[in-house]
Amino acid sequence: MRNRVVITGAGVISSLGDSSSSLQLSLCSGRRAVKPVELFSTAGLGCPLGGEIPSFDAKKYLGRRNLRPLDRTSRLVASAAQMALDDSGWSESMRKQQEVGLVLGTMFCSVHTISEFDRRAVEVGPGYASPMDFSNTVINAAAGQTAILHNLRGINSTISTGITSGLQAIAYATEVIRSGRARAILAGGADEMCFESFYGFDRAGLLCRSDESAGDFPIPFDKRRNGFALGEGAALLMIEDAHSARERGARVLAEITGHGCAYDCSHGEDEESAVNAIALSVRRALNDAFTGPHEIDCLSASANGSYAGDRHEAKGIRTGLNGQTRKLPVTAIKSMLGETLGASGPMQTIAVLETMRDGVLPGINGLEQVEDDLAFDMISSDNSEIDLEEALINSVGFDGHCCSLVLAKVQ
């Protein structure tokens, strides 16, 4: 016996819009957020591109609340949380009566905050480091700050599994609700664009390089792909026990019917091992949802333009779905948003909810020369119209983590 779990609201701060509908509109009109980075200098780095949120101002979402103690990551999360609370109808007075939890997936929280705190202590002296900044150096800082701001007194947890952090956080929250431990949890993820993480990815050779034939942007599943672009943002979903959501008369966007995960011990270095882990994660999610490959109407892929990663994912999905991928519509929204790390899986989820609503699946921006032998026939730069009942959302890290989620339309 397990409780059914539904999504009753969403909040998103992204480089392509600050609501589910504006994000969907951008994705479906092929807007691309990936541009030369302005938040910091990329001089001397191999990749000058990123998907920043231009002129992000948390005051727009949080009004006159005291935002001074919150760094960029926390502000992104607190803003998305406000929207998800509003969207799902969890008013302030309801939150006083009942516990709402928060499960946040993040790869770095803020390595920028950590690094600045440390550099000040080293350069000026430990006596000049700010105690307030110290409280933001913990990786659960954004979840803690957001809980304080919105009075979220239920389970408060932070999940770090690299790129899959956000989707894993949704899976974690789903389990907590299934087991009856909580009724309402905000779950999703966030990561900010900052020099320190950007530098790490650049030096690791994972970011896209300028290429005249391909253009300056990531193109998932394209033969010309040569890496991904980093992005940023926050995306949170209100996840509730289906019964209590119905009782309070909440609008239900979809049901989370299954999730699964696996780890590739070769951390992406061995193709067979990587493909097996992705396939295992997919199979686990389908089994958990009591569904099968033929029931899945579309795939939201993790593919971000990384050379080996996209191929591994395509093969892993094919194996996980028993080869039934030829007629499967596929989207990869990181072609437009960049790799938003902890926010990526939840952003994919929000985009899928929009497709469920309006029947339009965004095309893969820039895709012209599909990689050979992908076994995806329904993959294109054009949008497609689909009647979406059941979706598979996939998240794969560059270093071994795999997580999959199945969403179903609620009749």
Place this chain on the structure above:
Amino acid sequence: MKQRRVVVTGIGVVTPIGTGRERFWTNLLEGRSGIGPVRSFDTSAYSVHRGAEVHGFAVENYLSNLDAAHLGRASQFAIAAARLALADANVEIASLDLERAGVSMGTTSGEPREVERFDDLFIGKKLERVGPEFLGLYPSHVIAAHIARELRFAGINIMIPTACAAGNYAIAHAFDVLRAGRADLMLAGGSDSFSRITYTGFAQLGAIAPEVCQPFDRYRKGMIPGEGAGVIVLEPLSSAKHRGARIYAEIAGYGLSCDAHHMTAAHPNGEGAVRAMKQALEQSGTNPEEVSYISAHGTGTATNDRLETIAVKQLFAGSAYRIPMSSIKSMLGHTMGAASAIEAAACALAVYHDRIPPTINLKERDPECDLDYVPNCAREHEVRVAMNNAYAFGGNNASLILRKCESLN
């Protein structure tokens, strides 16, 4: 429906008072302190100079597949603790279905020394020396990933960085994973390395004691930052019985809550802590009177120890005075994300051996801290149910319940 029961069958620890279950437990009962002058970095610019570091740690003894040069210190501790826990549980890796073997770990800072190196090079204008290794060494999720890569565990792999309560969170999650039948065996715990960043922060909060850690003492002066790792082997009771494993204790349940009050200060009447303890008791079907030992968060700061005492009295009322509650941080310092994992290991051992480790350095009673803190000497005491409390920045509270296994057989 009958719930799967989950038991602790292996313990692995790397701590300032010793590595490995036996040495750790002996030193814990003898009340040995792992606190000394900080060696990890120069503290001359600080007003405090003591810490609880792990000395003489040789990671090579624990590595068969990975290269120590590609592992941060917290990952090294974590791998060692994981290997020790598996050996203690008498589990042969070859006998496992590796796709159903998982890792759930907690941490406060991940691999902060890697950021410190980055910062030193940044300040010295030598950032070009930071190469591709940084991304593989730094992000916190690599700790759980490194354990999996060393042991070839291909099941669920998750890092829960909920600061100083992270070990409890990670164990709680592993418990859920096993109960839901999503794995056959989980390694769960926490790891953190001694860090300039953490030390600076706590020094700036005025929270570090100059000499010793003396939780609940009237003249306590603060916490002492530490480092280490604790990992336990969790498996379903049925599998433990089937393979004839030694069972230290059963994980009976847990409670998690958030103060939503302040980033670094606990709620003034311990409201969140009470909710976490209460939930843990309810979810595990434990009556408050059944609790025979509380492993305190007990950092040694004026506020923590006072509030924790208030919270326990609020929940347990009059019976609070009858429950021994000790803080092993008096010996280990505060090992951050590892702390509640190491404390969970100590709880499992207390349940198994019916002995309670002491709170050392407790000389003068604080009128506001008037419970039985097991001062200075270990005690023989039947421990049927142990409660492990942990509190963290962000207002994250976690209480774990461990129970003697035969009591439910």
